[in-house]
Amino acid sequence: MNDILARIALCVESGKTDKASPYPPGMKGQDGADEITKLAIEEGLGPARILDEALIPAMAAVGERFSRKEIYVPQMLMAAKAMNSSMKHLKPFFQSGETKRKGKFIIGTVSGDLHDIGKNLVAMMIEGGGWEIIDLGVDVSADKFLRAIEGNPGAFVGLSALLTTTMENMKKTVAVLKEKHPGIRILVGGAPVTREYCDKIGADFYSPDPQGAVNYLKQFAV
Amino acid sequence: MMNTFQYDFSELDVDGERIGRLLGYGEGYQADDFSGLIRELVGNVAPVCSAKAEYRIYPVEEWKNAGKSVTIHGIDFSLKNVVFAQVRKAESFALFICTAGPEPEKLCRKAMEDGDPLASYIYDMIGSEIAERASRLVLLEVRKAAEISGLRVTNRYSPGYCGWDVSEQHKLFELMPGNSCGVSLNASALMNPEKSVSGLIGIGADVNFDPYPCSSCRRTDCLYRMTQERNNVT
Numbered sequence: 001m002n003d004i005l006a007r008i009a010l011c012v013e014s015g016k017t018d019k020a021s022p023y024p025p026g027m028k029g030q031d032g033a034d035e036i037t038k039l040a041i042e043e044g045l046g047p048a049r050i051l052d053e054a055l056i057p058a059m060a061a062v063g064e065r066f067s068r069k070e071i072y073v074p075q076m077l078m079a080a081k082a083m084n085s086s087m088k089h090l091k092p093f094f095q096s097g098e099t100k101r102k103g104k105f106i107i108g109t110v111s112g113d114l115h116d117i118g119k120n121l122v123a124m125m126i127e128g129g130g131w132e133i134i135d136l137g138v139d140v141s142a143d144k145f146l147r148a149i150e151g152n153p154g155a156f157v158g159l160s161a162l163l164t165t166t167m168e169n170m171k172k173t174v175a176v177l178k179e180k181h182p183g184i185r186i187l188v189g190g191a192p193v194t195r196e197y198c199d200k201i202g203a204d205f206y207s208p209d210p211q212g213a214v215n216y217l218k219q220f221a222v
Numbered sequence: 223m224m225n226t227f228q229y230d231f232s233e234l235d236v237d238g239e240r241i242g243r244l245l246g247y248g249e250g251y252q253a254d255d256f257s258g259l260i261r262e263l264v265g266n267v268a269p270v271c272s273a274k275a276e277y278r279i280y281p282v283e284e285w286k287n288a289g290k291s292v293t294i295h296g297i298d299f300s301l302k303n304v305v306f307a308q309v310r311k312a313e314s315f316a317l318f319i320c321t322a323g324p325e326p327e328k329l330c331r332k333a334m335e336d337g338d339p340l341a342s343y344i345y346d347m348i349g350s351e352i353a354e355r356a357s358r359l360v361l362l363e364v365r366k367a368a369e370i371s372g373l374r375v376t377n378r379y380s381p382g383y384c385g386w387d388v389s390e391q392h393k394l395f396e397l398m399p400g401n402s403c404g405v406s407l408n409a410s411a412l413m414n415p416e417k418s419v420s421g422l423i424g425i426g427a428d429v430n431f432d433p434y435p436c437s438s439c440r441r442t443d444c445l446y447r448m449t450q451e452r453n454n455v456t
């Protein structure tokens with residue numbers, strides 16, 4: 001692998017955001033994902049290569065290590081932060097259309113529910129998989145999801161819920177979205193949600209953790 | 223009878239190690255690279271935190287063995303097997319609501335907006351720890367008051383745990399109108415602020431405190447299993 005790309009990947013995997021960041025202690029004072037990505041672009045390494053050969057594999061490795069319980073949420077979030085600091089240099093290329101992402105992922109916590117943190121983790125990891133995230137926030141009505149789908153044809157949808165009661169709203173949301181857009185793929189998750197419940201309400205995929213969703217989405221990447 | 227409390231942050235005894243365990247490390251958590259950050263963020267929450275609690279005592283009106291329910295002030299609480307069995311000998315109940323207040327959530331949201339997901343997550347867990355600690359203090363208060371009358375208390379039980387339906391919170395809130403904690407319940411039985419806990423504690427001469435409440439639950443992935451086991455007040 002190209003040396004600069006390898007260094008970006010290492011920074012992301014280790015959670016090294018920028019030079020000023022004291023974390024991880026072993027990389028104190030060294031350049032981080034921020035500086036090295038900037039350098040990579042100046043040196044003419046295209047944003048697509050940075051995304052495909054550094055960020056996505058690094059975040060995938062982080063997700064796998066998290067699933068195997070070799071690292072914990074804090075390390076995963078430091079990696080996500082480092083990825084963000086790299087991604088910020090790629091965003092202008094995404095916006096101009098010069099570089100394409102894997103697809104679009106609309107995510108939100110269902111209506112009646114305000115639980116944010118689980119959904120945020122999932123959004124970050126899927127973004128690390130190279131997807132564009134459209135985060136609708138919390139207490140999102142079926143209507144709001146519908147409008148987002150209409151504005152982003154071909155997008156995938158992720159629904160999160162905290163309680164068994166708000167899980168009922170998940171069921172209603174799936175029904176509304178599937179009725180209008182039978183082909184749409186809906187991923188569900190949250191503390192009380194199970195695979196059986198996902199099947200019962202006609203959603204397409206359930207994962208107890210973000211990495212499962214990232215892996216599932218891979219097959220649909222453009 | 224109505225009892226309200228506003229807690230000083232120091233009374234809550236918020237503990238970095240427990241927060242570490244909540245962060246997903248489980249029982250094996252030991253101080254690591256993030257311990258300093260946890261301490262720093264706890265320090266940010268401390269001066270702004272407004273944890274509150276309230277409990278109200280209601281006598282038991284009727285037990286219904288068939289439906290595993292109890293009537294309090296004309297309202298039937300369908301407790302289901304586990305909770306029913308644990309509180310069956312209670313003569314009265316302390317219904318309670320407690321909250322960490324809105325501040326931890328605000329700090330959590332702000333950190334996310336500032337691009338610091340780890341700080342955001344840790345604030346979230348600090349909020350959970352505060353709510354949990356406040357509910358422990360409620361138990362201690364109720365126990366203290368009960369002991370004066372020579373009575374004992376059960377564990378605290380919350381709708382949504384141990385098979386007791388989460389929507390039963392509507393009944394609980396009905397018996398705590400205008401609660402002084404400023405906690406509201408929406409139609410889907412979600413409390414706002416999010417870092418809040420509702421529940422009941424049984425009081426009576428013959429009730430028992432179960433030092434191993436988790437042993438009767440099948441859920442293995444509950445983060446609380448890890449924290450609560452050490453939280454016990456025996």
Ligand code: B12
Pocket residue numbers: 115117118119121122158159160161162163164165187188189190191192206207208209210213349350353354380381382383384388391411412413414415416417418419420421441443444445446
């Ligand atoms: C910490 C905690 C609390 C804290 C904080 C709550 C909060 N909402 O912030 C406190 C102590 C305040 C609390 C209170 C209550 N709690 Co509570 N709590 C928990 C606990 C232990 C962890 C929740 C958490 O923050 N996890 C960490 C985050 C990051 O995980 P997450 O949100 O689940 O998200 C992850 C996955 O689910 C997944 N995911 C999430 N969304 C999505 C979406 C997609 C598309 C995908 C693929 C994946 C995915 O990926 C995320 C990252 O790994 C859970 C049990 C558990 N193990 O989950 C119970 C739990 C959520 N609580 C529960 C209940 C019942 C309550 C109360 C109603 C109790 C009461 N009567 O007071 C209240 C409700 C509070 C309210 N506001 O209404 C129940 C809910 C189930 C039910 N019966 O409805 C649970 C599941 C416990 C149980 N009984 O098994 N709780």
